[in-house]
Amino acid sequence: MSDYDVMNCPEHGEYKVLRDAVDKSCPVCKKRKSLQTFLKTLPPAYLEASLDNYITTTSDQKGTLEFCQAFVEKLIERHNNQLPLRIGLVFFGRTGTGKTHLALGILKLLAEEGITVEYITCTDLLKLDGPMNVNPAVEKDRTRLKKVQVLVIDDLVKMNLPSNRELLFNIIDTRYQHLACTILITNVYERNFKQHDERVISRMQERAYFLPFMWEDYRSTAKRLSAKEC
Ligand SMILES: Nc1ncnc2c1ncn2[C@@H]1O[C@H](COP(=O)(O)OP(=O)(O)OP(=O)(O)O)[C@@H](O)[C@H]1O
Ligand SMILES: [Mg+2]
């Protein structure tokens, strides 16, 4: 006897699911919903950002884009083989070079595959600092950030408050222990990484790829181009 049930989605037709699966909903609908849910959380300025529309004019940019594409493929392969995602990224370097753009492009492609993803700025993350179990909504957010399969923390700032450092460390360390994928973004150059918590950097160094973003600020390029069009 087959271990599978044949189900029918009104939109996508027949599909098979394991008989004892907890969730038997259509996999195509599930992926679409996961992407739509993620898009709702995005800053509007980055709704269109993708790997496809990242313009490369230098070999460094091209190499970085290709690396991001390969990284996405690797994560999807690991997810499909039910392996822990394990690897991560650290984007560091100059302002306006497309760090946030590429990170969100990566998250969109992963969300499309039904992988759970979340984007948060470090400043917003620190708003979740505070005593445990006081505010259940905050506690829920912290738990979600620890559990999501892929988390981007953007604009990592220098943290002077010990409780801020502990909150970030606790999230990164829980993810590290569970072999989850974390992507950190910072304007700090590699030689100055010691201004960040060394426990965080050490964990990232073990499994993440560090990519420098050292080219020209795209915001000024884009402004020059649009001024010419006027
Ligand atoms: N190579 C590129 N091709 C197309 N658009 C780009 C490129 N680089 C950056 N952009 C666009 O320029 C703007 C700035 O990019 P982004 O916000 O990703 O930079 P950043 O490196 O995160 O900067 P910051 O460190 O200041 O946060 C965004 O609107 C982004 O979509
Ligand atoms: Mg940014």
Ligand SMILES: [Zn+2]
């Ligand atoms: Zn469906």
